[in-house]
Amino acid sequence: MSVTVKVEHLKKSYGAVTAVEDVSFTVEAAEIFGLLGPNGSGKTTTLRCLCTLSQADAGHLEVCGLSVTTQPHLVRQKLGYVAQEVALDKILTGQEFLELQAALYHIPRALIPQRIEAVLERLDLRQWRDRKCGTYSGGIRKRFDLAAGLLHQPQVLILDEPTVGLDIESRQVIWDILRELKAEGLTIILTSHYLEEVDLLSDRLAILDRGRVIASGSPADLKANLGGDRITVRIREFTPYSEAQTTQALLMQLPCVKSVVINRNQGNSLNLVVTEAAVALAEIQAALETAMLPIFSLAQSRPSLDDVYLAATGQTLLDADLAASAQRDSKQLKKEAMQR
Numbered sequence: 001m002s003v004t005v006k007v008e009h010l011k012k013s014y015g016a017v018t019a020v021e022d023v024s025f026t027v028e029a030a031e032i033f034g035l036l037g038p039n040g041s042g043k044t045t046t047l048r049c050l051c052t053l054s055q056a057d058a059g060h061l062e063v064c065g066l067s068v069t070t071q072p073h074l075v076r077q078k079l080g081y082v083a084q085e086v087a088l089d090k091i092l093t094g095q096e097f098l099e100l101q102a103a104l105y106h107i108p109r110a111l112i113p114q115r116i117e118a119v120l121e122r123l124d125l126r127q128w129r130d131r132k133c134g135t136y137s138g139g140i141r142k143r144f145d146l147a148a149g150l151l152h153q154p155q156v157l158i159l160d161e162p163t164v165g166l167d168i169e170s171r172q173v174i175w176d177i178l179r180e181l182k183a184e185g186l187t188i189i190l191t192s193h194y195l196e197e198v199d200l201l202s203d204r205l206a207i208l209d210r211g212r213v214i215a216s217g218s219p220a221d222l223k224a225n226l227g228g229d230r231i232t233v234r235i236r237e238f239t240p241y242s243e244a245q246t247t248q249a250l251l252m253q254l255p256c257v258k259s260v261v262i263n264r265n266q267g268n269s270l271n272l273v274v275t276e277a278a279v280a281l282a283e284i285q286a287a288l289e290t291a292m293l294p295i296f297s298l299a300q301s302r303p304s305l306d307d308v309y310l311a312a313t314g315q316t317l318l319d320a321d322l323a324a325s326a327q328r329d330s331k332q333l334k335k336e337a338m339q340r
């Protein structure tokens with residue numbers, strides 16, 4: 001396997017905001033590599049630096065052996081970038097949109113018709129080519145974005161949240177296309193904050209949190225490295241933090257319990273990693289009864305990528321997303337108040 005993309009100690013700030021603190025990863029040829037993380041964790045910034053759209057403050061970035069810093073023109077020929085939101089001109093037809101994109105990619109004029117035919121065929125879009133982009137569903141629009149990213153026959157395809165806002169059927173169509181493109185030898189990097197998407201599609205992934213990689217590896221290895229089964233205990237629907245701490249200390253003493261994390265954003269529920277779920281469930285119930293603590297809920301689950309994130313950060317991805325949007329909302333409110 002050869003390394004196709006290399007990101008080493010990337011750092012990028014926007015004024016006082018550090019978007020990427022320290023991100024490193026490598027992507028092998030014909031691999032699907034996922035970047036998973038909550039809103040604001042630095043995924044888009046990392047991709048934009050890789051695609052030469054933003055300049056890194058520090059770090060070394062390479063695509064197909066070319067330096068992103070010193071050989072940006074050559075790097076752009078190797079990359080196809082499908083941004084999160086592409087402003088498809090509503091009055092253009094799909095055909096016209098692709099012709100425009102082909103010109104932007106500097107594809108020689110004589111080659112454009114055959115390249116467009118190839119991507120329309122590849123993404124099963126022929127029937128949509130003469131209709132206006134404004135009439136497309138989200139799934140068709142995303143397929144045209146993908147088609148545009150493939151027109152110049154890149155070796156690496158970079159996708160920012162390729163299925164955000166799509167229904168499950170349209171998401172599955174995109175997933176199938178990406179798997180086929182990988183089988184044809186394309187290297188793919190995608191960001192997502194859909195756990196199951198990254199879990200299903202990626203050969204390997206990096207989980208980002210506040211501009212840093214907090215875990216990386218194959219989905220199976222990351223989950224297996226957590227070890228043990230997972231159990232979530234809720235004493236009450238909303239447990240006071242001090243009571244959750246007492247319970248945490250109590251449960252930590254049980255022989256079958258390996259770790260206990262208090263999830264503050266989920267009513268101070270307790271997330272346990274245990275050696276054997278069946279034995280642990282009985283032990284936990286007995287211990288709580290003896291301590292005269294109630295049980296609101298007790299549930300067993302298989303480890304997910306969210307557990308990997310939780311183990312590293314103490315909160316779930318969903319909670320991190322909610323916290324990020326709450327922060328954004330309060331910033332917006334402050335701005336609006338200042339404008340009044």
Ligand SMILES: Nc1ncnc2c1ncn2[C@@H]1O[C@H](COP(=O)(O)OP(=O)(O)OP(=O)(O)O)[C@@H](O)[C@H]1O
Pocket residue numbers: 014017018019020037038039040041042043044045046193
């Ligand atoms: N152009 C910019 N100017 C100022 N701050 C920025 C800019 N772009 C990103 N940021 C900030 O950098 C941080 C990382 O943003 P980035 O968009 O890379 O994260 P993300 O993980 O892609 O999030 P999302 O899923 O919301 O796109 C955030 O705090 C964001 O507000």
